[in-house]
Amino acid sequence: MSVGQLFADSRRFIIPFYQRPYSWTVEEASQLLEDVANAAGIDDGQVLESDYFLGAILLLNIPAPPVGENVPASHDFEIVDGQQRLVTLVILACALRDLEASPGTELARRLDALARPQADPGASRIVLLGDDWNFVNDYIVAPGGCLRPVAHTGTLDSAQRAIIDARNCLIRNLSEFTAAQRAALCNYICDSCHFVVVTTTDIDRAHRIFMVLNDRGRPLQKKDILKAEILRSVEPEYRDQAFALWRDVEARLGDQMEAFLSHLRSAAGYHRLQVIAGVRRIVRESGSARGFLLDVFRPLADAYAMILSARDAEADIPAELRRVLVGLTRLSGSEWVPAALRVLGRDLRPAQASEYLEEIERAAFLMRLVCLGSGKRQTRFAKITSLLSQPDLPALESLYEPTREEQRSISFNLRDLHARNVQACKGLLLRLNDELQPEALFASPTDYTIEHVLPQRPKASSLWRQWFSDTEERMALTASFGNLVLVSHEHNDGAGNDEYHRKKQVYAKPTSRQLQLAITSEFLSSEEWRPEHIREREAALFALLNKIWRLELEPASIDEAVA
Known part of the structure; x- marks a missing residue:
């Protein structure tokens, strides 16, 4: 049933007392908008999916009570699920x-x-219980309600706050669309977005259905649907071979099979399509299901298995590939994976594949130093993946080059990277450590924490205050990249805001589990930790970054840093 059909006539949807309050986050609300907008082809004006599936909802049909002659009848449903x-x-x-x-x-x-x-x-499609109904009517449902500012936001409960946060997020994102794009989105939602609607008139039966859908019943996953479709389409004489191939990939990828299919879709340039629609299109373009399995599915699955096993010291991976893959898998996002699949899925010598993976790593890290969000990183990497999908490999330097504005952002963000993007900061320190200490390649980000050698809040009577008597200079140098090291959680707890000589003793003490990293131990030979030592270390680290990633970073002067 389309959204327009569902929200038609006199239907109302009541949220019963046993339901939890509205709790979707801003991320979930914006993701719904992004998914529907992508399916509708809002960016390029071409609808990518003629029908978009919003999942199943379960409704309890409530008999309509008798109404007076001039009272409009309503058809009410309680929302059990959805x-x-x-x-x-x-x-x-x-x-x-x-x-x-x-x-x-x-x-x-x-x-x-x-x-x-x-x-x-005067009614609303969605009926909330108690005071929430008046709140939603005033700030959402009533014409102009979404533009009405909310007074006394500090008094809102969690559900009201979530509703307003979602409203504000959607208004902000939709304001970036043109009027024509918003009109196209409206028509697509009404006519092309669909629910599977399950209705019942018995509350006990409704709860039993709910439990089956959400608890005991195993939901059909994308991999199950695609497996059935693809293997059924293979010619009978090759079907046993196809089953064996799929089973082998499932065994090697395990619970990452769903993620692989998503990356496979993106590697083919269909990241805006839903996974099933994207893979179906790749199968069609392959000419046959068997051609897809042999020419696309298997080589990219082999490539993904290599990525997943990069941190396994026993895995048979060429050393030059392993170093780059370990660095990439330390990153929190996975937008780089489709591009890496395109490289690893080709029949390249390890040295040549490594050169392209290093460019992918460079792009992934620099985008994080620019502090690009996941959506923008995905868009940029889609272009890189497209270049790598061509029959002839592109020039290495053509894959990614930060704009002038992005280069300025990198320089600015490095002045206080720990505060701006702590995950990128830790990843960058580990990447630099790979250059200084190749034998520590398998150091895990979870085993280490970032420590400011010059403490963020030194005691008023400490030697730190004497070495850094100028407050603005001290604050700028505390945030400096040259003041950051990686230590074990045990060392971090032990060092605290102590004097430098005490911190050195703590850092130098071996731990039973973690290696001491070169990025930390290299500075322990210094007897003091004054402003000039931080500047010298920052300059050395920037020089190393310039060397490995073709940058032109220069340490900021204190005047610039505190500006």
Whole structure:
């Protein structure tokens, strides 16, 4: 059933008392908008998916009570499963409506009909219990409600705060669309977004269905659907071979099979499509299911298995590939994986593959030093993946080069990288340690923490205050990249805000589990830790970064750093 059909006539959807309050985060609400907008082809004007599936919802059909002659009848359903999605869709519809320049247009009326039954404009499609109903009506459902500022936000409960956060996020994101894009999105939501709607009239039966859908029943995963479709399409004489190939890949990838199919789709340039739709298109382009399995699925699965096993010292991986793959797998995101699959899926010599992987690593790290979000990183990497998908490999330097603005951002962010992106900061220190100490390649990010040698809050009577008597200079140098080291959690707890000589003793003490990293031990020979020592170390680390990633970083002067 399409959203337009579901939110039609006099239907109302009541959130019963036993449901948890609305709790979707800003990330979940924006992800819903992003997914639907991508399926609708909002960016390029070409619909990527003629139908978009929003999942199943379970409704309890409530018999309508007798009504008076002039009272509009409503058809009420209790939401047993699907509350978060339905509420978010109503918020999205109201946000689109309130951004319309002309409230009386057909588009505005269509959006308003998603939020309010037209026979009773005083009602709402979604009925919350208690005070929440008035709140949602005032700040969401009523025309203009999404643009109304909320007074006394400190008094909101968690559900009200989540609703307002989702509203504000959607308004902010939709404001970046043109009016034509918002109109296209509205029509796509109404006509092309669908739910599987399960209804029942018995509350006990509704709860039994709910338990089966959400607890005992094993949900059908993307890999199950694709496996059935693809293997069924293989010619009968090759089907045993195809089954064996798929089983082998499943055994090697384990619970990462779903992630692999997502990366496979992106490696083919279909990151905006849903996984199943994207893989189906790749199968069609391969000419046959068997061709897909042999020419696409198997080589990319082999490549992904290599990525997953990079930190396994027993895995048979060429040394030059292992170093880069370990560095990449330390990163928190995975937007780089499709590009790496394109490199590893080719029949390249390890040395040549390593050169391209190093460019991918460079791009992944520099995007993090620019502090790009995951969505923007994915977009940039989609272009890199496209270049690597061509029959002839592109020039190495053509894969990624930061813009002038991004280079300035890198220099700026490195002045206080720990505060701006702590994960990128730790990853960068480990990457530099790989250059200084190759034998520590398998050092795990979870085993180490970032320590400021010059403490962030030194005691007023400490020697630190004498060495760094200028407050602004001390604060700038505390944040300096040259003041950061990686130590074990045990060492971090032991060093605290102690004097330098005491910190040196703690850092030098061996631990039973972690290696002492060169990025830390190299500075222990210094008897003091004054401003000039931090500047010298920052200059040395920047010189190393310039060497491995073709940068032109220069240590910032203190005047620049405190500006």
